[in-house]
Amino acid sequence: MPQHPTAEPTKAQIQRWRKYLADEVAEGAIYRALAEKKTGQERQILLGLAEAEARHESHWRTLLGEHAKEVSPSLRRTMLRFLALHFGSVFVLAMAQRSESSSPYRNDKDATAQMAADEQVHEEVVRALATAGRARLSGNFRAAVFGANDGLVSNLALIMGIGATGVSSAFVLFSGIAGLLAGALSMAAGEYVSVRSQRELLTASRPTQVTLTAAPNLDLDANELVLIYKARGMSDEDAEHRAAERMGLFTCDCNPDFSLNPEGRGEELEKEHQELGSATGAATTSFLLFASGAVVPILPYIFGLSGLAAIIVSVVLVGIALMITGGIVGLLSGASPFKRGLRQLAIGWGAAAVTYCLGLIFDVSVS
Template identity: 80%
Template sequence: MTQSSTPQPTKVQIRRWRKYMADEVAEGAIYRELAVKRTGQEHQILRGLAEAEERHENYWRAKLGEHARPVRPSLRRTMLRFMARHFGSVFVLALAQRAEGNSPYATDQDAAPQMAADEQVHEEVVRALATAGRTRLSGNFRAAVFGANDGLVSNLALVMGIGATGVASSFVLFSGIAGLLAGALSMAAGEFVSVRSQRELLSASRPTQVTLSAAQNLDLDANELVLIYKARGMNDEDAEHRAAERMGLFTCDCNPSFSLHPEVRSAELEREHEELGSAPGAAMSSFMFFASGAVIPILPYIFGLSGLPAVIVAVVLVGIALLLTGGIVGLLSGASPVKRGMRQLAIGLGAAAVTYCLGLLFGTSVA
């Protein structure tokens, strides 16, 4: 009898498996690099992900056998490893989340079903790790991104609209500088008032410990502690039960959900405060990033260009900036950076095109 042997992989399979193996090596290295920059539970989670990627690497290495020669990983994973080593920021986790979500194992019959399931779990783990970083960035970063995009779009629209009327380049430059300062100051003031007002509203909602300090002096026959607990969402029975405990009439051996614990609510409010960011920080971010965006459309005029060449250069520069800011937002949100970048570009250039057409119409009517 002849013994059955394992079929030899084809050249196409060998190339694909080598790529998978190289990517798994790179992903394991990415998580180990990130783990070095973390402590506690996050460190353990990242190390666990690295060990899982090592198991996947060994799976492909075993299938390749004598063909298991090292190859270069994909460009995306090479860049991720570089960023993890030198930055270790939330951008790396956002990119890693996308990489895990785009795993080809679900449709590749050569991959074990467990590996496809692993990649799905990894995506959710990385998503959870990235959430903390996104939360820290969501306050001031939100103001920065919106400020930069507003500066880019509004000043480009202003410059193109005025430039299309045929006025002198010096007037276009002056208008652009005025638009930059007016918009940046307006954005900063509005963001400061908005964030400060939200923080004050959250602070005003924080429960106090008045139920402890005032309980001993309250009238037993007109126990207004009950009103506090009713206002916090309890029904009549639960409110009276908790008020009696607070006044020392008996020790409550009841469901702890009878009361809305101030310490729990305070922790929730602190997280909301963190997400909002500080009012001065948000205002400064809005001012700086609006100004940095608004200066780009007037750069051609600053360097002496005029007429149609200045307009073309301004559109190109702003288009590149819109693609970058849209791509960054896409990365942080776990969406496609290309799609988000193209969306930003379409919105920005669309608004500028409208004002340019109006400027042409106004210039023609004046002439």
């Protein structure tokens, strides 16, 4: 229940309460905006969160009384609201999870214990919703981010090493293009072989229809079909049930669930087969993803820069890209986007620094 103030609030309290009020209004709007794009249970959950934020909003309005002047929410919540209105929900939920986890209510005596508990529950609810979104997105999107990141780091390290030797800018550009093509083709070839091998493995593992063609001629007393179903992982009773069904004998009082799936593991393998996609498609995607990252370090050389200026611009461009890819990975994993961005930046620049120092050792410039 909202608390009623017993004394005139201080200026610090009014300022703090107004901030809380603005943030609660923004959070409610965020959840309602996300709910507009959802259906079913997920929509109801988001609307439930919005209702809880409305209760918290009412608490602060009651405490503020005549001082309940609307103020702007924090920059984080303003950005979240914009994203919720115009983009997908996965990143919004990931950021909302972090906002809920940093609620100040547990340490603020002006907030009720129920409100603090609500925020703790909200964090877990948003975590669950974000986890479901991450599961739908993480496979392909994670591959895209890491593919581009590989191109960024490897080609930056290559041109830094080559550039430090003192060779001409044209040679550095050629090396960067060669590195782009070599890395992209290697990634594509590896992905093609990997997907093709997995598809061949699944094909070899997929059950055939031998049970349909051979059943009429089998010995009823030495039913070999039982061995097939046991080999596919069924228990003795379930294998006998399936074999009796195939032979037209329905006298086995076993597990009837297997009758719903004629070939047991077959449908599961077929689903895995379809989810893999084509080897050619996977190879093409890997090529493009790697190339999209690898082209960034050589952009200064493409536009005519040379020497130290080209190296500095290349390092800055790659640094920005690494912060972006690291931040995205951080959002998907529920970690701090800034910290993950810094980690990616340190790794990429660290690798480039090593090859640059190596290039200085093998200086081939003519004095």
